[in-house]
Amino acid sequence: MKTLLYTTLSLLFFCSIQALALEVRASLPYPADDPFYSPPDGWKDKPLGTILRKRKVEINSFFGLNLQEAWQLLYRTSYVTKDQPTTSVTTIMVPYNAKRNRLLVSGEFEDANGPQCAPSYTYRAGVQSDPSATVNMAATIPYLKEGYIVTVPDKESRKGAFASGHVEGHQTLDATRATLAFDHLNLTKDIRIAGQGYSGGAIQTGWAASLKPTYAPELPFVGWYAGGPPTNLTSLILSINKGIFSAFLLGGVAGLSDTYPEMNDYIEEVATQEMKDALDYIRTHCLVDDLLKYPFQDIFDYKWTTKGPHVLDDPRIQKVLADLTMGVKEEQTPDAPVLIVSGKVDEISPNESAEKTARSWCNYGGSVEFVDYDTDLSAHFITQVTATTRAFKWVRDRLEGKPLPKRCIFTKSYDVILDVEELGDQYVDILKMIDGFAGDKIGPGDKILISKLKKGQQRDHKRRYYKAL
Numbered sequence: 001m002k003t004l005l006y007t008t009l010s011l012l013f014f015c016s017i018q019a020l021a022l023e024v025r026a027s028l029p030y031p032a033d034d035p036f037y038s039p040p041d042g043w044k045d046k047p048l049g050t051i052l053r054k055r056k057v058e059i060n061s062f063f064g065l066n067l068q069e070a071w072q073l074l075y076r077t078s079y080v081t082k083d084q085p086t087t088s089v090t091t092i093m094v095p096y097n098a099k100r101n102r103l104l105v106s107g108e109f110e111d112a113n114g115p116q117c118a119p120s121y122t123y124r125a126g127v128q129s130d131p132s133a134t135v136n137m138a139a140t141i142p143y144l145k146e147g148y149i150v151t152v153p154d155k156e157s158r159k160g161a162f163a164s165g166h167v168e169g170h171q172t173l174d175a176t177r178a179t180l181a182f183d184h185l186n187l188t189k190d191i192r193i194a195g196q197g198y199s200g201g202a203i204q205t206g207w208a209a210s211l212k213p214t215y216a217p218e219l220p221f222v223g224w225y226a227g228g229p230p231t232n233l234t235s236l237i238l239s240i241n242k243g244i245f246s247a248f249l250l251g252g253v254a255g256l257s258d259t260y261p262e263m264n265d266y267i268e269e270v271a272t273q274e275m276k277d278a279l280d281y282i283r284t285h286c287l288v289d290d291l292l293k294y295p296f297q298d299i300f301d302y303k304w305t306t307k308g309p310h311v312l313d314d315p316r317i318q319k320v321l322a323d324l325t326m327g328v329k330e331e332q333t334p335d336a337p338v339l340i341v342s343g344k345v346d347e348i349s350p351n352e353s354a355e356k357t358a359r360s361w362c363n364y365g366g367s368v369e370f371v372d373y374d375t376d377l378s379a380h381f382i383t384q385v386t387a388t389t390r391a392f393k394w395v396r397d398r399l400e401g402k403p404l405p406k407r408c409i410f411t412k413s414y415d416v417i418l419d420v421e422e423l424g425d426q427y428v429d430i431l432k433m434i435d436g437f438a439g440d441k442i443g444p445g446d447k448i449l450i451s452k453l454k455k456g457q458q459r460d461h462k463r464r465y466y467k468a469l
């Protein structure tokens with residue numbers, strides 16, 4: 001019951017942001033109508049990560065980010081394999097007094113398929129375009145205040161490839177290549193790069209970390225944060241089916257169908273008209289609209305497919321799901337340290353799957369720190385809030401060259417001691433922190449961030465290490 005309550009409150013939180021949309025949507029054309037998104041002739045012959053277009057932009061947030069500047073780059077990338085060319089856009093935010101030898105690649109829990117849900121649009125259009133953009137943008141503030149340049153890729157590319165991990169990983173790595181190649185930033189040759197993402201953003205960072213050794217081995221990544229990661233899509237399906245977040249299942253069907261031809265063939269064979277209508281809706285809407293329209297759906301019901309409870313049994317879908325399970329293939333082991341945090345009662349991304357991936361990467365020779373929030377209150381979004389300070393400090397340590405004390409560390413935390421009031425206070429506290437940034441130049445030297453870090457340090461004594469490898 002407690003987990004359901006906190007899950008419901010999480011959904012209400014996103015809806016309340018939509019209701020409080022103080023920032024009026026700017027008069028921006030949708031990506032399909034914006035010529036910036038259309039690549040010039042000959043783009044398919046360009047190397048991965050090539051910049052095809054660039055433009056200076058304004059970031060439109062309801063808490064008023066006062067950045068030094070922001071840019072967008074259209075770049076060459078690929079879908080599931082390198083021989084499937086496409087393009088995407090990354091949004092670059094530059095704080096005042098930026099450190100030119102550090103770069104943070106930020107993963108978004110866009111978790112929707114509409115082209116207007118991508119950060120290249122929502123960061124310019126404002127919160128009313130997609131309320132989740134506000135939470136995603138807030139996650140970048142500590143890094144901007146530290147002086148890190150932040151690049152935010154459109155991870156789903158032109159097909160709205162939600163949950164298609166290889167696509168998300170490729171968009172992310174090629175966005176990093178493009179950002180490094182953008183001479184205007186004056187990035188140094190000794191630059192250190194880290195990635196961070198939670199929930200759907202951890203699909204992005206988890207797969208970018210996994211594919212980087214073979215797809216982009218030259219990139220100098222020093223660490224990755226993957227919070228609440230959906231590392232196994234099969235267990236994810238079983239976890240959210242019939243629940244508040246069941247719309248994500250339809251988003252995943254759309255994203256995988258649009259990037260895997262064999263998956264598309266299968267869905268075309270078995271989908272009912274109700275499924276086809278739902279996919280049409282999902283492909284043109286964003287997270288909150290999807291969640292409000294399709295809660296508590298049973299993907300194994302015959303109303304969706306002619307296969308009913310056996311819809312996952314087909315070899316074609318089994319192969320796609322197997323290919324999108326993190327930690328299975330040794331060659332997909334990250335070559336930089338990874339921090340994974342997971343709540344014991346995570347109602348979206350199963351805790352057991354996240355730990356299995358962490359142990360697999362460790363066994364394959366990777367460097368992993370896994371933090372298990374082991375309380376009956378550690379639901380998905382509560383863990384996101386609770387882990388914010390820990391994740392920031394961990395990523396900052398990697399960017400500043402501090403090594404992990406051991407190659408693999410498995411940690412339990414009992415730091416998620418929240419009731420309903422405390423959940424509200426946690427969100428209010430974060431909003432106060434954001435409010436403290438409003439009107440100030442974003443860059444190093446913020447007292448509120450220092451205060452938050454001190455609070456995080458005071459909580460460290462509540463942790464208990466139960467195994468280090």
